[in-house]
Amino acid sequence: MIKIKRLVDCTIADAVTAWNDGFEGYFVDATTTPEKFLTRMVMEDLSPALSIIAFENIRPIGIVMNGVRMDHGQKVAWNGGTGVSKDYRGKGIGKLLIESTLSILQKENVSIATLEAISENTVAISIYKKKGYLVEDTVEFLNLNGKQKQNLIGEVKRKFTVERVALQQIGQLPFYKSTNPWQTRWQSAKSGEGLLVKEENGDVLGYAYYKKNYNDQGVHTGTTMYQCEAKPERVDAEEIIYQLIGCVFGDFTDNINRTVPNLPMNKSKKTYSALRKIGFETTAQQVYMVKEI
Incomplete structure (x- = not known):
């Protein structure tokens, strides 16, 4: 008999087993450990009370990780991984x-449920569509690794004022993309740094936020950029985006790994185009799906 239990009522060992068995043979290696599992829950605001594990007798055979955040007065949920042994x-x-997840979210008065699915995972996408999820965009993981021979951005014609700010300030901007994928929102960029591009009169023209990664010896090994956007109506949006990218990644001569996760190809079209022109390559592609509850 199959029984669904909340993760909060299960052991970490059961959760890790459910996850590793559930993602065995997956498109990417998603293997985790108890330490990595707990760290991810904290970093991505995943809830043990809203996440679930399926059991047959005492064997964990499936898992769904869920998180909920507030966005403009409504609860928005994210499915941070569904796996079946x-x-x-x-x-x-x-x-x-x-079905169990949607029932839980409905009881929690969640308004919107979101998720990403690997584009090749047609079986999972079909299940989600049957449950009312709609594909809103295609998102890609972009990467540029290692020391580059030259500054890939070149000279930006106009220099704007750049100011360092707290991520929360970026979240308050009227053109902040709060509906972009969960892992790209400011709440997921814990210990990150924020940048604003400003006009001389103080008007904000664009923003970016990112996080530098260091190894155990304190050496800078990589930088992850979560969002980089210009004010939509700006005719010089491309220049603003290029300057922000340069502020985030420098002159590209560092021997580091540069990553941009889950960038929407349509909703963030100008940023996507700029990064591809610079030389960032696609390492994974997913569909971004949304369901109103």
Whole structure:
């Protein structure tokens, strides 16, 4: 008999087993450890009370990780991973997990449910569509690794004033993209740094936020840029975006890994185009799906 339990009522060992077995043979290696599992829950605001594990008797056979945040007065949920053990795939467990998740979210008065799914994962996408999720955009993980021979941005014609700010300030901007994928929102950039591009009169023209990653010896090994956007009506939006990218990644001569996660190809079209022109390459592509509850 299949039983659904909240993660808060389960052991970490069961959660890690459910996750690793659920993502066995997945498109990317998603293997975790108890330490990594707990760290991810904190960093991405995943809730043990809203996440669930499916059991057959005492064996964990499936998992859904869920988180909820407030956005403009309404609750928005994110599915941070749905996995089913290999032996139980194709037996309706995934459908049961999604139905149980939506029931929980409805009781929590969640207005919007979101998720990402690997574009090639047609089985999962089909299940989500049957449960009312709609594809809103295609998102890509972009990467540019290592020391580059020259500054890939070149000279920006006009120099704008750049100011360092707290991430919360960026979240208050009228053109901040709060509906971009969960992992790109300011709440996910914990210990990150924020930048504003300003006009001489103080008007904000664009923003970016990012996080530098260091190894155990304190050496800078990589930088992740979560969002980089210009004010929509600006005719010089491309220049603003290029200057922000330069402020985030420098002159590209550092031997580091540069990452941009889950960048929407349509909603952030200008940023996507700029990064591809610079030389960033796609490492993974997903569909961004949304359901009104």
